[in-house]
Amino acid sequence: MEHKNSLKVAITGTNGFVGKNVGKVLVKKEISVVGIVRKGKGSSINFGDVVISEDLSENYLTSKLHGCTAFLHFIGRGKQTVDSDYQKVNVGITKNAIKLCKKAKIKKIIYISGLGVSEDTTFGYFISKFQAEQEIINSGLDYTIFRASYIIGKDDSLSNLLFKQMKKGTMMVPGSGRYRLQPIFVGDVAEVVSQSITQKKFSNKIIDLVGPTMITFNDYIRDFLQGRKTPIKNINLEDAYRAALNNPKTDFGIDDLNILVGDYVGNHKKLKSISGIEFKTHKAVLKTSGFS
Numbered sequence: 001m002e003h004k005n006s007l008k009v010a011i012t013g014t015n016g017f018v019g020k021n022v023g024k025v026l027v028k029k030e031i032s033v034v035g036i037v038r039k040g041k042g043s044s045i046n047f048g049d050v051v052i053s054e055d056l057s058e059n060y061l062t063s064k065l066h067g068c069t070a071f072l073h074f075i076g077r078g079k080q081t082v083d084s085d086y087q088k089v090n091v092g093i094t095k096n097a098i099k100l101c102k103k104a105k106i107k108k109i110i111y112i113s114g115l116g117v118s119e120d121t122t123f124g125y126f127i128s129k130f131q132a133e134q135e136i137i138n139s140g141l142d143y144t145i146f147r148a149s150y151i152i153g154k155d156d157s158l159s160n161l162l163f164k165q166m167k168k169g170t171m172m173v174p175g176s177g178r179y180r181l182q183p184i185f186v187g188d189v190a191e192v193v194s195q196s197i198t199q200k201k202f203s204n205k206i207i208d209l210v211g212p213t214m215i216t217f218n219d220y221i222r223d224f225l226q227g228r229k230t231p232i233k234n235i236n237l238e239d240a241y242r243a244a245l246n247n248p249k250t251d252f253g254i255d256d257l258n259i260l261v262g263d264y265v266g267n268h269k270k271l272k273s274i275s276g277i278e279f280k281t282h283k284a285v286l287k288t289s290g291f292s
């Protein structure tokens, strides 16, 4: 396929929420996209080229990725299972991503870490994200690491969960609901990522990927409901953690609770000034993302 824009990028986790949305925006900008997906998952991608990989270690990937300007690494997990733990996925596959970039001579890696990740982190998910960040920072590759709050848009996981609760008739708020989040629109994430592929001002930086409004979870749910009268119930935090510990299918897993209760907010001003974007508010996103 001939592209007016000679840029080509690789995206891992292309089936995921962020990968899919970023991929579509880049293709619209006439950037060639090579989407890397696990076996059997390629069919849901209707843009760019698709390459199959289980863990980014396969030798045949090198030639397929030749000529890529950047490697957008969006594989990640926020819940552990015995077969798929944080070390294996968040750290191990990131190490493989770095090796692959070097073999394929890709100079730039872009990674989405979590808002609140730091050297002082004490829980598993954030520890794995911190370690993945360190692998990238020490790799010698040019990097941009984004520490993201909740990324929202059509089909995001938080909204899907809240929508499910709404349909069931009660919104369940773990604990007080007074902890804050800073949701960011996935379309704006795609724009920022797109800029970071080539713009030097994003080089070797860690940047908070946070929206324009710091909002408590309680207020976010109120805005999500958009006037609907669905009752809101605060669940005792001990009960919420007990459910997370004993039931893998519970709405809020252990690390979902850790991230919520952690009250993580970041520096939107810096993101705005580096990108120059007018960011969508969560209210505008909720209005247009089809949750009604």
Ligand SMILES: NC(=O)c1ccc[n+]([C@@H]2O[C@H](COP(=O)([O-])OP(=O)(O)OC[C@H]3O[C@@H](n4cnc5c(N)ncnc54)[C@H](OP(=O)(O)O)[C@@H]3O)[C@@H](O)[C@H]2O)c1
Residues within 6 Å of the ligand: 012, 013, 014, 015, 016, 017, 018, 019, 037, 038, 041, 054, 055, 073, 074, 075, 076, 077, 078, 084, 089, 093, 112, 113, 114, 115, 147, 148, 149, 150, 151, 152
């Ligand atoms: N969405 C947010 O609000 C948010 C906030 C902070 C950070 N992040 C980070 O941003 C990145 C993308 O998030 P997302 O919302 O797009 O998540 P997502 O929808 O769950 O997508 C995650 C992707 O990772 C892939 N993946 C998971 N485990 C894998 C494994 N063992 N081997 C290979 N691939 C695997 C999945 O592949 P399959 O499609 O094959 O299952 C999927 O494509 C993640 O690193 C996440 O931690 C997201």
